[in-house]
Amino acid sequence: MGLKIGAVAAGFTRDLEFDLSRVEALIRHGRREEVQLLVLPDAVLGGYLNDLSNPTYDDLPPALTLDDPLISKVIAMAGEMVVCFGFCEADGPDRFNTALCVTGDGVLGHHRKVHQPPGERAIYAAGNEFAGFDTPVGRIGMMIDYDKTFPEAARALAVDGADVIACLCAWPTSITNRAARMNEDRQSRLFDLYDRSRAAENQVVLVxxxxxGSIGGLRFLGQSKVVGPGGDIVARTWSKAGIAIAEVDVRAEIETARRVLHHLGERRPEVY
Known part of the structure; x- marks a missing residue:
């Protein structure tokens, strides 16, 4: 039996009630389509930064603790579905760009963004771990946008047994050299390249x-997708809002990809 996966492309704002209602609508849509794993973007509760070139603490989205009632509401909405979503996490004086994976029974996985572009580095604390975790739909790992630029991040998750890697993004068009058309933008090409490469080099499913939409001076790419373990895109949204849905027999696809060339087993860490 295949796993029904949904990769969401959508816009979110500083209005937490609006964001929560949009999350509810997306989960409801996913449930109608019998999605079992729904991956929402980074920053769905409170939106992303307005300005990466000169961010300030006043620019941060509303910071939520893990026991915030809004987090509890998303958990309740998830029900039997496995749902990944991102938000700004408060932990004492620190703020983290965080992803949670939940079902109605509670939190399954918790990831704090490790790799930070210069703008985020000034105001967010960094996470310090990549770890897989077990869920009702299999073993999953999570990354947050810039994490996927670093091959070691996805590799660490694959080595830890993750068959599916969820990468939650707030990925904008190029800030320094924006193209007139989004599909010609440098960041658009890199976004797809990283997605396909991380899946193919680890022979895993990447969501x-x-x-x-836009926040402040940033315009976001969309391009949510499900990528198979051979690096093939099996479903995508392009630049528009929506849910890319694919049914993937995860174990069968991975076993097929690794039948002759088994990248994880053929590594030689002692020479790297």
Whole structure:
């Protein structure tokens, strides 16, 4: 039997009630389509930063603790579905760009973004771990946008047994050299390249979600997708809002990809 996966492309704002209602609508849509794993973007509760070139603490989205009632509401909405979503996490004085994976029974996985572009580095604390975790739909790992630029991040998750890697993004078009057409933008090409490469080099299923629309001076790419373990895109949203849905027999696809060339087993860490 295949796993029904949904990769969301959607826009979110500083209005937490609006965001929560959009999350509810997306989960409801996913449930109608019998989605079992729904991956929402980064920053769905409170939106992303307005300005990456000169961010300030006033620019941060509303910070939520893990026991915040809004987090509890998303958990309740998830029900039997496995749902990944991102938000700004408060932990004492620190703020983290965080992803949670939940079902109605509670939190399954918790990831704090490790790799930070210069703008985020000034105001967010960094996470320090990549770890897989077990869920009702299999073993999953999570990354948050810039994490996927670093091959070691996805590799660490694959080595830890993750068959599916969820990459939650707030990935904008190029800030320094924006193209007139989004599909010609340098960041658009890199976004797809990283998604396909991380899946193929680890021979895993990668689910990439991303914001759409604009916040402040940032315009987001969308391009949410499900990528198979051979690096093939099996479903995508392009630049528009929506849910890319694919049914994937995860174990069968991975076993097929690794039958002759088994990248994880053929590594030689002692020479790297």
């Amino acid at each position: 990439s979600s991303n914001l759409t």
